[in-house]
Amino acid sequence: MHEMSLAEGILDIVEDTARAQGASRVLEITLEIGALAGVEVDALRFCLDAILHDSVAADARVSIERLPGRGWCLACAAEVEIAQLYDPCPRCGAYQVTATAGRDMRVKDLLLE
């Protein structure tokens, strides 16, 4: 599953950061996920639950912030909001929209103890 490898990547970042800061526990993990990142949030939560269980972040609260997707429509020559990758332009209906924002997922913040 795609989300399991994402969860493993998140755990790596969390453990590296906790080690670097000399933290004994991770209290909260804040993730930022773009609407166009292709991440199933429910599946990711499920994988994180499983994978964080035996880690320094066993009790951590996971907050997920969604970022809207944006793209550049060639026909309108304007930036438009899109809900999914390869969606048509909401203004003119053309399929000439190049995603410009919302394609990434990152660990935005960690609360350590």
Ligand SMILES: [Zn+2]
């Ligand atoms: Zn358009």
